[in-house]
Every structure is written in C-alpha cells, then in structure tokens.
Amino acid sequence: MESSLLGAKQLLLCCLFLLWVLAAVAEAKTVHEQWEISYQFTHSDCVRKLAVTINGGTPGPTIRAVQGDTVVVTVKNLLMTENVAIHWHGIRQLGTPWADGTEGVTQCPILPGDTFEYRFVVDRPGTYMYHAHYGMQRSAVPIVWVGEPQSLLINGRGRYNCSAMAPDAAACNATHPECAAQVFAVVPGRTYRFRIASVTSLSALNFEIEGHEMTVVETDGHYVKPFVVKNLNIYSGETYSVLIKADQDPNRNYWLASNVVSRKPGTPTGTAVLSYYGGRSSPRAPPPTAPPAGPAWNDSAYRIGQSLATVAHPEHAHPPPPRADRTILLLNSQNKIDGRIKWAINNVSFTLPHTPYLVALKHGLLGDFDQRPPPETYNHTGYDVYGVQANPNATTSDGLYRLAFGSVVDVVLQNANMLAPNNSETHPWHLHGHDFWTLGYGVGRFDPAVHPATYNLRDPVMKNTVAVHPFGWTALRFRADNPGVWAFHCHIEAHFFMGMGVAFEEGIERVGDLPEEIRRCVSTKGGGH
C-alpha cells in the first residue's frame, strides 16, 4: 500500500504497495530509490489542484523488497519553501532509529534543496506504507477544519462531486484521465490477494468488493487466523491483506467501494472497478448496480466484532510475555487550552520539541524539552467516559516517557466523550519502532482490577496501529527493546497535531552515532526553546 504526500482528501490506497516485503528467497540485496519531491498540478479527484508529489506523481512509487534487503531512499526536496520528512510506517528501524522519518522525534525536517538518505533493513515480510510525518503535510492542509464532502481515492483516483460544491468550473474535469476509476482485471476462477492500506487524514473506512467475500489473512505485517468478511473496516494507519476468489458472473463488472464509518458521513463513496477477463463487459464500464453503501456508520459493535476476530495465525503467532513490568493508562480526551480545542492524554496535550528527541537525548541537550514525564495514569476510578468533562482545560508538554530497556510495557488507551455530549470518535493509535500485542478491547470505563484478567494472552495478533472504539478502551503490550525514541499517537493527522500523542524513549545509550543530516535544525549552541 502506498502512501504519499497527497492533497486534502480522504484516501484509500488499495493494491499498490510501499513495501511489499516477501519472505527471503535469495541473498539480501539493496533496493535503491531516487526521489524528488515537488509540487505538481494533479487531477486525482478530477479537480485541478497542487499536490506534493514524488517523482512527479501521487501516490508515490511502490517499493518491493524481500526480508533482509536494505532499502535506500534518497529524498531530494525540490519544494521551494517547504520542508519534508517521510515516515516508513510499520518498519521497526532496528538499529536505525534516525531513519524513522518523524520530524521532531527522530529528525530535523529536510530543507528545500537538501537531500536526505533514508537507509534501513526490512526485517520481516508484510504490507507497509510511507507518508509525510511533519506538521499536517500528510494531508497538505493547514490546521483548519476542512469539513466534508471530500473525495475518497482508491489508488489515487476518485471523483469529486463538482456540482455539489460549484467550484471553479474550469478546474473540474470529470473526464480527466487522472481521475478515471482504477480497474482491477481478474481471471475467472483465480484467487487474488489485495493489499489494502488506509492513509486517510480523518475518516475511518469500510471497504467492500461488491459480490465478493474477503478472507482477511494479514494485518500490519502479521498473518492472522483467516476469517471471512463481507466488508472490511480499516482505520488510518492500518494495512490488511485479503484474499478474494474471482468466482462471480464474469459478464458484468463490480464495484470496489470505500465508505466513511464512525462519523456521520458527508463524503460520497470512493469507488474502483473489478472486471473479469473474457467477460462481456468492457473493463471501464460502470457496474450495473449502485455501489455498496457499507454498514451503518454508527454501528460500533460491528466494528468491535472485527477487532475481536483479528487474532494471530496459529502457525505465525508470537506469544506475548505473560505480564507487564509497567502499565501506563492513557485517557484520550478533547480539551481546551486558551479557548482552543485540543486533544490531550491524561489532560496533557502533546507538543513536539523543536530539537528532535533523538538528537536532544543523544547529545545531552536536556534543556531542549520538558524533563518531567507526562502522567502515568488518570483518575480512572472516577472518570465518567460517557460524560462531558466538567473542567476541559488541559496543559501542554513536550515531556516523554522513558522506558527501561527490555521491559514489558502495557498501555491501555481509554476513549471518552468529547466536548459535545454523546460524542466519541474512533482513534487509530500507531506505535513507531514496534509491534504490540493487541490484548483486549472493551466498551466503557477500563478497570485495572478487573479487565486485565480478560486479556487475550493466547493468540493476540501483533499490530502497529489499533483502533480505540467510541467510549471504549484498547489494551496493548510491547517490549521496549528497540533503542531509540518512538512516537505513539492517533493517526488522524489533525488529532496528533492537536496533541493526541506521546513519545517513548528506550535504550538511548545503545543508539549508534547519529547521522549529521538529522540535526540540521539544531542550534550548535544547543537550546531550541
């Protein structure tokens, strides 16, 4: 699945791959990529607009590699005044924490005219994505509420409802080839693996291939115990592999459809087309039916069901450690600071330091961020997750959690009501540098005295991104065994930007010498405050 530095659109990028890593079948090699980042006019959803592109296109190139290969991506920033940073989402960066591409955490941004080399080993097969990790660059919008409708793209193609918004007529060209629906042509009787990723900036999606059941077999680089679905809920930052059998009437086409769920949708269905070779239908002909509308947008139970059904494949399971050395409870709440809406974790809204943590910690620039760690928990016995917080005020901090190297850490993410009554959103949390075991999901208030006993310690799947459902909680466990500093945050880009994240340090003393290129924004005198 390929991500990208894309326009202000909700995206579902299907069946292109950033890193389609296969189990090693030959000796390790080096995969070289030369990228130039520039603005180009595109018509991804039929509307002419500027997009940040890689080598002139969007989505960016697919990278194919096998386990053990070294990937080297030389990124040249040809933007005129804008910096960039690219994150390799799902790649653990074992031994190369400086290549994680997370501005403020692992590197300074790449300045216009500069070239930056990302070099890392892919240590595991799977489906991974890459995307910008700097400000709101992933969605290339400023921090304003862009609202709906937007366009849902599949493989970078979608269709804006021109008549609904009456934009500049000259800029909207419904027949532009760049926004023609992607067609997937299949041979009758064969089975296909679709690699699916979501890089939406906001929305949770449900993906369906009309008339074709999907067997879910992989998520975030881990095989799962196969299960069959009519449609797949997928959250920003997640990847899945599904198998479909081309066993339907070959003489008509079928919709691929992505629909917004978890928020009342104002955005039309994103579509592509499945067509059979040898059938009587033209590959580009629209299917004779209306695109699938997906499940009810507010059916949380349906989505939790999929979360619970996603467990490790018996032959590919990594059993979790039986207990944690440390448990961190993280309350997700919407707050206000100086009258502005923020997100906060345990009532602390996260801000990134100017000096990347990795540089500050490795070089002893301890004045460059708040040395007090954020709170380890919240008032979990008294908090009403269904009510509006009486005092929504929060503070900001760029402090981080320091973890004992090699220790086992449990994190429980507790969702809650937002500032508006009867409102709670799904938050897909993404952990850099690690996979975690998904031990449990629940609805309502998490009770540390009760719920840990319900954890799935038998066959939890490992993931790097997991949903925290409305009014619910999600428990996960990981081993802090990857030297570096790692972001952990809601993958809704605006939410992270508004404070919904934390950072973990572990084994900083084991990190090798940092490349000079990651610390170009750091004063040689120290001090970034």
Added chain:
Amino acid sequence: MESSLLGAKQLLLCCLFLLWVLAAVAEAKTVHEQWEISYQFTHSDCVRKLAVTINGGTPGPTIRAVQGDTVVVTVKNLLMTENVAIHWHGIRQLGTPWADGTEGVTQCPILPGDTFEYRFVVDRPGTYMYHAHYGMQRSAVPIVWVGEPQSLLINGRGRYNCSAMAPDAAACNATHPECAAQVFAVVPGRTYRFRIASVTSLSALNFEIEGHEMTVVETDGHYVKPFVVKNLNIYSGETYSVLIKADQDPNRNYWLASNVVSRKPGTPTGTAVLSYYGGRSSPRAPPPTAPPAGPAWNDSAYRIGQSLATVAHPEHAHPPPPRADRTILLLNSQNKIDGRIKWAINNVSFTLPHTPYLVALKHGLLGDFDQRPPPETYNHTGYDVYGVQANPNATTSDGLYRLAFGSVVDVVLQNANMLAPNNSETHPWHLHGHDFWTLGYGVGRFDPAVHPATYNLRDPVMKNTVAVHPFGWTALRFRADNPGVWAFHCHIEAHFFMGMGVAFEEGIERVGDLPEEIRRCVSTKGGGH
C-alpha cells in the same frame, strides 16, 4: 509602504509604511516588534483564501522609526512546514549584512518553530518596504504561470471579479468588510503626502488619484527635484512620496486607481477612494465616474519620460564619483535550459547556493558554490536587442562577482527581445545593501564607446530599484563600500526565481562575526552541493 507575505495577487500597497523614517529629532531609540508568522484565511480581494500573515493580518504592521533608531524585529515562524525569510528592502544594513533577510545570500531560512531576530539601524529617512525573500514566498505561489486576471490591492484591499472566473461561490463574498475599498479622508485645502510602494509579483503599475495632480518629492529614500504628474508609473520594488493638494470639489468622492502597464493588462483596475471631510458625499460612496484607465499600456516613451524626469533634489543631491573603476555589462535575456524557459544574465541563469554566500565566504566553505565569476560582459557589439536570440540556450551558475572594497562600479543593464518576436518587458532591478546613481536610460543597444558620455553626472537621483525599459538600457553606478554579500536582481519574483539576478561580494573580510542563527541550514561538515 508595507509589504507583506501575501497571496497570489498583484499588489499596490499605498500609504501604509514599513519604515517611515523621519530625520532624527531626538536621541536614537530602539523600536521593538514581535511578529508571529502564520497562515490565516483572509478576504483581501473578497475571495476567501489562505494567506501568510504577520500577527494575523496582511499587509503586515507599519514600523515607524527615525534616523539613527535601531529596529529589532523578532520573527517567530508559526507556519507548520514552511520556512520564511524577510527582507528589509531599501535598508542598507550598514554593519549588519546578516540582517538583510535574503535566503541563500545572507541567511538560512527560518524554520517552523524557530525565532529569528532582525536587528539593524535605520541610517536615513525615507519610505521602505519589507517582504519575504525566499523562493516565491512573496507571492505565495508555486512557480507556475498563474495568468490573469488577478486582483490589484491597495492597502491590502481589492475586489476580485467573481463573475468573470466563477470560482467557488461560497468563497466569494463581495460585501466582506476585509475587501471594502480603503477610504482616504482629506480636509479641504490641506496638502497630503502619500507614500506609495509597489510589491507586485509581476506587473508594472500606473497610479492615479482622480482629479488631483501629484508632485513627486521622494523615491527610495531620496528627495527628488519636485515634478508634477497626472499619474505615476511605479515598478515592483520602488517607493515614492507624492504630495497632493485637497483642492477639488469636496461634495463628491474620487478614485485612487492602479492600472497595469507595460504588459497588455488582463487585470481590472485596483481602486480606493478619496473623500473630503465636510463634503456632502458619504465617505464610502463610490465616485460618480469610472475609475481612471491610466495611460496606454504600451506607451514606453511615456514611462521613460518619468524615469528621466526623476533627478536629485538640488539641496539633497549626492554627487556621483566622476568615473568607475570597473564596468559590468549585463544582458537581460529570456533563454531555455533543458527545454524550460529561464531568464539569464549574459546567458548565465542565476541560481542561489544552498549555503548562503555570506556564510560560505566568511567560513571558507568555498566548495559550496561555483568559484568562477559570471561573465563580465556579453557580445555587446553584435547583439541584436530587437531580435530573437538564434541560440537561446543558457547555462546555470551560482557564481558571484567579487568587487574591490571601496571601488566604484558601473553596471549597465541591457534589455532585449524575449523568446517571442517583438516582445520585451520592463524589468525593475533592485540592489541590496546600496543605493546607486541612475546615470542614464536609453532605447536600443548600449554602446560603451558612445553612451557613457551621455550620463547624467550632475544630478542623478540615488535609488535602490530602477526600471530597465523594453528594448532599452539603464546605467547605474555605486560604490562597493558596504561589507557583505548583496543580491542584485529583477524584482519580478518569478524572474529572479528563473535566474534573473546576480550577487556581489565586497569587503567580506570586514564583516563581523556572523550570528549563529543565520547558518542553521549549513552542514557542520561544510558542503551544500
């Protein structure tokens, strides 16, 4: 006159002042400004769009100071992914060449989250502007041909012709207070000084106050021998002061009008309103007449006439040195490199080095730019300025001219035909760090054996920005007595970006220690190539 980091519009900003410097009447003081740069939605021309703003507004704040004052502007970059640099146009930065704000020449850009302090002494009264000097940030557009119509703004207010372009109807609000015409209210019988600056990205303008003659008294910080005009030609980067007498019928309003000249205009007249106190007309009432249409757009002779009329005030003249130590002839031509249109000087298209010259030269990073100087002249005896170049190919270089400290330098700017036949534009050239004497203007090919004898050595006015008229030449002289590195370029932003500029070094060994903040983009290992 205030400039700004403004939207993609042609601008005429009238009667606000960046630096309204008066002759000193008291002891020198320090003028402090705290600026925050951020994106905000604005309606400067009635269309809602994002603009880069200073303290939430555009144009930015007026700075008032008197001769000898120190101006300190603390700029905090609150953009998310975009850098900034701000140039103090017309301020010579005597002793502070690192405060000139020219990205690539005198400083690294200011990164998001960073704060940069510009500190300089204003050594002379006058009317000056400030604006972004980084990529195409002054006009906040990528390097694409944006075309016309655009909007001409006066004091940040204009009126987009919504119906002509049919943009998103919801985004266009012709009654938005932010785009209401600026009203200048005057008392009958009084005389007013208007300080006028142009920060257009492209267009040459003609400015007129309906029914009121203007007496031109100042340009670029120098008093001129007063002359009366019906309307004023003004090129991007120039400033003027004019006096008008409020001596017309007070019972009606009058238009202030700016019209595009020198290119066939596709942009409507920019307007504001002059209203008399005590008259019977409401200050906001549109005048009963049509706005002045300005002179014929292609009347070059009319504009050259104004150039020739602009000479030093006899009581404020600075006589030029009688002869030059060195003469540099600069052919302005449109060229192609790899099939792309560029501008070139003596067939070399200028590029900025990644390491700012000032840093590279002061720190001996001589590998960071081309050490070969650009050509000193061109084939001036054989060049047909009225024809299309037979071979339009050019090369690029980031080399610069190194001038003997204290020497007197003549520069002759020779205009020529562009790539299309019978086409030559006006180029307003701006010199940083100096004023120059405007020795002469001519039409056709400059002849070094003939034309220097025609120079005005008696009362040439000093300026920092001067027009090179279509198919014409302009000769200027300056003393290389300001230690530093200084850009000299066409002030049409896209032209400079496309290569229409040079740089001068003088007295680098006399430059004091550089502030650390200007070299944040420079590798500590050196080498920016």
